[in-house]
Amino acid sequence: MTPIAAVPTTLIAGCFGVGKTTTLRSLIERKPAAEKWAILVNEFGEVGVDGAALENLSDDGVQIREIVGGCLCCTANVPMRVAVTEILRRVRPDRLLIEPTGIGHPAGLIDELQSDGLADAIQLHAVICIVDPRLIHDERIQAAQVFRDQVAIADVLVAGKADLASNDEIEKFHAWAKELFPPKSHIEAAAGGNIDYGLLDEKWGGRAGDPTPSHGHGENVIEMRSSDAGDFERIPSAGDGYQGCGWVFPPEFIFDCGEITDCLGPPGLAGIDGAVAALRVKGVFRTGRDWVLLNRSGGECDVSEIAYRRDSRAEVIVPVGAAADWDKLEAAMLDCLKN
Numbered sequence: 001m002t003p004i005a006a007v008p009t010t011l012i013a014g015c016f017g018v019g020k021t022t023t024l025r026s027l028i029e030r031k032p033a034a035e036k037w038a039i040l041v042n043e044f045g046e047v048g049v050d051g052a053a054l055e056n057l058s059d060d061g062v063q064i065r066e067i068v069g070g071c072l073c074c075t076a077n078v079p080m081r082v083a084v085t086e087i088l089r090r091v092r093p094d095r096l097l098i099e100p101t102g103i104g105h106p107a108g109l110i111d112e113l114q115s116d117g118l119a120d121a122i123q124l125h126a127v128i129c130i131v132d133p134r135l136i137h138d139e140r141i142q143a144a145q146v147f148r149d150q151v152a153i154a155d156v157l158v159a160g161k162a163d164l165a166s167n168d169e170i171e172k173f174h175a176w177a178k179e180l181f182p183p184k185s186h187i188e189a190a191a192g193g194n195i196d197y198g199l200l201d202e203k204w205g206g207r208a209g210d211p212t213p214s215h216g217h218g219e220n221v222i223e224m225r226s227s228d229a230g231d232f233e234r235i236p237s238a239g240d241g242y243q244g245c246g247w248v249f250p251p252e253f254i255f256d257c258g259e260i261t262d263c264l265g266p267p268g269l270a271g272i273d274g275a276v277a278a279l280r281v282k283g284v285f286r287t288g289r290d291w292v293l294l295n296r297s298g299g300e301c302d303v304s305e306i307a308y309r310r311d312s313r314a315e316v317i318v319p320v321g322a323a324a325d326w327d328k329l330e331a332a333m334l335d336c337l338k339n
Contacts, residue, residue: 004088006123009096010200011109013150014130015141016102016280016317017297019160022193023130024099028062030197038093039064040083042100063091080112088121095200096122102280107153126185126202129154133165133173133189146240156186156199163191164300227334229253234330242279244317245326247333251311257287257303259336264294264314265301271328272318283314288338 014020024039031037039062065087067080088096100106106127113124129150135141142148151157157180159165159173170189177187185202188195223234233248264281268274281296284306293306294314314333318324 004092004121007088007093007096007121008125008201009098009113009122010125011098011100011106011127012130013100013106013127013154014102014160015132015144015147015150017300018102018130018132019193020099020102020130023128023158023160023190023195024097024193026193026195027097027197027200031061033061035061035094036091037062038087038091038096040067040087040096040098041065042067042080042098063087063093080109081118084113084118084122097200106150110153124204125200126155126204127153128156128158128195128199128202130158130160131173132161133159133169134161136173136176151180152182155184155204156188156202157184158187158195159189160193161191162189165189225330229334229337234326236326238320241320242317243320243322243324244315245324245329246315247313247330249312251286251309253286253312254338255285255287255312255333255336256338257285257290257292260285260287260333261294261301261303263332263336264316265296265303266299269316269329270332271325272316273323279319280317281314283312284308285312285314 012020012023021041024041028037028039041064065083067083084096087093098109100109110124110127112118113122131147131151157177159170159177162170165173173189174187177184186196186199190196221236223236225232225234230250230252232250232253235246235248237244237246260283263270264283269281279298281294281301283294285292285294286309291306291308291312293304293308295302295304316324316329
């Protein structure tokens, strides 16, 4: 069998809620029919939701693999190396797309992709970083090391959710982006994840040698939980200034769509400090014959139908130090089950 070599590989980085998964969906929908793609998705928590959001696009031409429980650059690098090697050997793709967790420092991941054993198998293309143009001048965002790292190492900078931003915010994004150093090879604003398809073939700038601060993640333990409806899993997680909790419910659990939307959508969350609210809430829920994807970032919440059918699951992420009573939030979600 011919050795795998120089598979075009694109890294799509960005903080929580900027639209990375939406961008992946848009790119997959425009994939040439004759090509085979491999998608590697990394999630901070132990419950994979982004992979579920993409599963209806998975077929013989698109194979999706998830790594959960931390960021690719520091999950001992072994799971990432194994995942990349396995998906390249199994799929032998024409293109590889990687979506790291929103709190990941991509420099460590790029270094690993360029190390012995992987460097010959892939051809790294431009690093694409997606930002929310409405938040780039927020002092908390600017102070976040992970945000600065993602922007600094990116070759391409995209203002995601451009349809939700004002003209003034888009203009300020372009002015800010043009002043960045190192300069970007491409800057654009995109609505609905519809970035320029040609960016997948943009040249990589090769800035992986920039120093990356060390960071770690706590031990994540699967907790088996019980309810009147049956058993399910709860997986807490923590690291990089964030704490989270995920749940995986069996497919027999059927949720009321309106009630679970009210439970996890704005303005607040049961058991979570109201002054902080949720940084990020993602979930897939069976609501009967239909299944829905719930995607909340701050005060924005979107609910849409999804083809995913494996199980119901949710992930909530808040800053460390915020009062988070996971038992209370769990009870509120269970109250949304249909009788």
